[in-house]
Amino acid sequence: MPGLLRGVARTAVVAGTATAVSNRVSRRQAGRWAEQDSRPAAAQQQAAPPPPPAPSMESKIAQLKELGDLKAQGVLTESEFEAQKSQLLSS
Numbered sequence: 001m002p003g004l005l006r007g008v009a010r011t012a013v014v015a016g017t018a019t020a021v022s023n024r025v026s027r028r029q030a031g032r033w034a035e036q037d038s039r040p041a042a043a044q045q046q047a048a049p050p051p052p053p054a055p056s057m058e059s060k061i062a063q064l065k066e067l068g069d070l071k072a073q074g075v076l077t078e079s080e081f082e083a084q085k086s087q088l089l090s091s
Helices: 002-047 057-073 078-090
Strands: none
Touching: 057 078
């Protein structure tokens, strides 16, 4: 009986140690993965260029006149003109 108890105790110690080591490794890996996941997001925020400034009303009017001239010359079709005009006015 003492030999059986000793074997069970040894198995319990080994299993407990293995569990503790496994949990420590898992936490360390999770921390590293979290760091790696957060780094690219921060780099993207720093590397992203600022959005272009909104065109002024005078600029929009000038562009609309140019679009009208291109349509009158036959360079743009009616549907192309309308698409460009709606895109310009929505910006």
